[in-house]
Amino acid sequence: MLPYLTEQDAAELDKLILDALSWRERLQLIFPRYIWHELSQPHIELWEWIDAIEPDTTPDPFIAIWPRGRGKSTHAEIAAVDLGGRNRRLYCMYVCGTQDQADKHVATITNMMESKDVTAKWPHMGEPKVGKNGSRSWNRSIVTTANGFTVEAVGLNKAVRGQKIDWARPDLIIFDDIDERHDTDNAVKKKREIITTSILPAGAPNCAVLFCQNLIHDGSIAHELSQIPGNIGAADYLTNRIVSGPHKAVEELDYTLEADGDKIHWHITSGVSNWKGFGLDVCEAEMNRVGPNSFDVESQHNIDADSPNALLSSEIFDATRITECPDLSVIVIGVDPAGGAGQCGIVAAGIARINNEWHGYTIDDNSTPYGTQASQWGEAVLWCYYRNKADRIVVEKNFGGDMATNTIRQSKIYETVIDENGEEKDILLVGGANVYITEVSASRGKEVRAQPVAAVFQRGRGHHVGYYPKLEKEWTSWEPGEKSPDRLDAEVWAYTDLGLADTTWWINWGQDDD
Numbered sequence: 001m002l003p004y005l006t007e008q009d010a011a012e013l014d015k016l017i018l019d020a021l022s023w024r025e026r027l028q029l030i031f032p033r034y035i036w037h038e039l040s041q042p043h044i045e046l047w048e049w050i051d052a053i054e055p056d057t058t059p060d061p062f063i064a065i066w067p068r069g070r071g072k073s074t075h076a077e078i079a080a081v082d083l084g085g086r087n088r089r090l091y092c093m094y095v096c097g098t099q100d101q102a103d104k105h106v107a108t109i110t111n112m113m114e115s116k117d118v119t120a121k122w123p124h125m126g127e128p129k130v131g132k133n134g135s136r137s138w139n140r141s142i143v144t145t146a147n148g149f150t151v152e153a154v155g156l157n158k159a160v161r162g163q164k165i166d167w168a169r170p171d172l173i174i175f176d177d178i179d180e181r182h183d184t185d186n187a188v189k190k191k192r193e194i195i196t197t198s199i200l201p202a203g204a205p206n207c208a209v210l211f212c213q214n215l216i217h218d219g220s221i222a223h224e225l226s227q228i229p230g231n232i233g234a235a236d237y238l239t240n241r242i243v244s245g246p247h248k249a250v251e252e253l254d255y256t257l258e259a260d261g262d263k264i265h266w267h268i269t270s271g272v273s274n275w276k277g278f279g280l281d282v283c284e285a286e287m288n289r290v291g292p293n294s295f296d297v298e299s300q301h302n303i304d305a306d307s308p309n310a311l312l313s314s315e316i317f318d319a320t321r322i323t324e325c326p327d328l329s330v331i332v333i334g335v336d337p338a339g340g341a342g343q344c345g346i347v348a349a350g351i352a353r354i355n356n357e358w359h360g361y362t363i364d365d366n367s368t369p370y371g372t373q374a375s376q377w378g379e380a381v382l383w384c385y386y387r388n389k390a391d392r393i394v395v396e397k398n399f400g401g402d403m404a405t406n407t408i409r410q411s412k413i414y415e416t417v418i419d420e421n422g423e424e425k426d427i428l429l430v431g432g433a434n435v436y437i438t439e440v441s442a443s444r445g446k447e448v449r450a451q452p453v454a455a456v457f458q459r460g461r462g463h464h465v466g467y468y469p470k471l472e473k474e475w476t477s478w479e480p481g482e483k484s485p486d487r488l489d490a491e492v493w494a495y496t497d498l499g500l501a502d503t504t505w506w507i508n509w510g511q512d513d514d
Helices: 007-019 023-030 041-051 072-085 099-114 116-121 185-202 221-226 280-290 292-298 314-320 374-387 403-409 446-458 469-477 486-497 503-507
Strands: 062-065 091-096 142-144 150-155 172-176 208-213 242-244 250-260 263-273 330-336 345-354 357-365 392-396 412-418 424-431 437-440 462-464
Touching: 023 041, 023 072, 023 116, 041 062, 041 072, 041 242, 062 072, 062 221, 072 091, 072 099, 072 116, 072 172, 072 208, 091 099, 091 185, 099 116, 099 142, 099 150, 172 185, 185 221, 208 221, 250 280, 250 469, 263 280, 280 292, 314 446, 314 462, 314 469, 330 374, 330 486, 345 374, 345 486, 357 469, 357 486, 374 403, 374 412, 374 424, 392 403, 392 486, 403 437, 437 486, 446 462, 446 486, 469 486
Parallel strands: 062 208, 062 242, 091 150, 091 172, 172 208, 330 392, 357 462, 392 437
Antiparallel strands: 142 150, 250 263, 330 345, 345 357, 412 424
């Protein structure tokens, strides 16, 4: 016969059972309404860190540099409730860039603590502490539960030096939504000073610190915390930090702008999603909702600004970009070959006469990734040639002599079809031996050739048909004098071969046209 269990005994037994659960089981049991997708590796790293926190331990700070919409705030809010419910932490300071942001996060935490799933296992979390005068410690900016667990909302404009409640100082500090996209250098400096002179010194000796943010601009608090301590630009505080990321939404992302009748949309052409529940179709929908520039920054952490000494800027590409191409008189494939296994720049471009002026149009970037074998990039050149119905291929011969031309000549591409007998049959589409190839030499240096091509775009006579992020990034980050990148070189060869990049034209650029 089982002994009679008092209500207190039953509560103690429930607590023992709950404490024995793994963090995965706790999330499934207590927070099912807040976990919508299977956890990705960065989530797992965070929860292993959370689960290892004990009352008297001081964990290394955890810096989560994750994309927008991948659960940074949700998991941070759950962490506060989980650590309070398990009595691992007593006092959480939830810090945001503004007081309004912090209040909203604490309101969400309050809703979690009052939810049926949480109160069923941790009843004390849903009950506010009642003071001697009958006041309830449950308001917009601060909540204190029946067991004394406190969560306080703090905006960075609030003075918190020496912050404490009764005898307690914060033993959990969560930073969330600290950076703003348009923060000035002075704004970042002020935030850094508040964090290092007011927020962090307010923590208890065993304080656990969680920082979650995406990289939204160079020089932000998140950016300096994402760097290795001791490096130039790295934060000199929280030096023993664990950095999770920066994790992109999509690795090896490529996308383009496509027209479908009267409508246009951004289409992700390749990439691998890093986050479960967020396939490329979901990422593509995000991109079309917020635009590629915002997606690049908020979800891909592409925060590098255009180089001030670059020949072209993002603004120029955006100003000259088109979605539909006119009929082209000539189409060429520019090739900047790889030496053996490497990256081969492969760019298709053509010309059309508009209002008595010749304009250039980039219509494809089929450049290969690093590590591609010669036979593979040779086939990639032919596919670009075939797909764009090109007239000729222009190849740089400086690197490797005749190697590049010979690689293309020996390459062939096929289409597999089913014959009348139901058997697969390879049909030759293009043989490299039969294409017209022009060899060019960078005798004057690539910098001299790149400048006239840049002038074509600056004059509004060069256009990208769609969006080529990797190619455009090379233009906006490369500075003359550095080794020129492969995609840029391939586009330069194409525009030069088309007669658009006349050196005399570049020297006289800015003068009135005849």
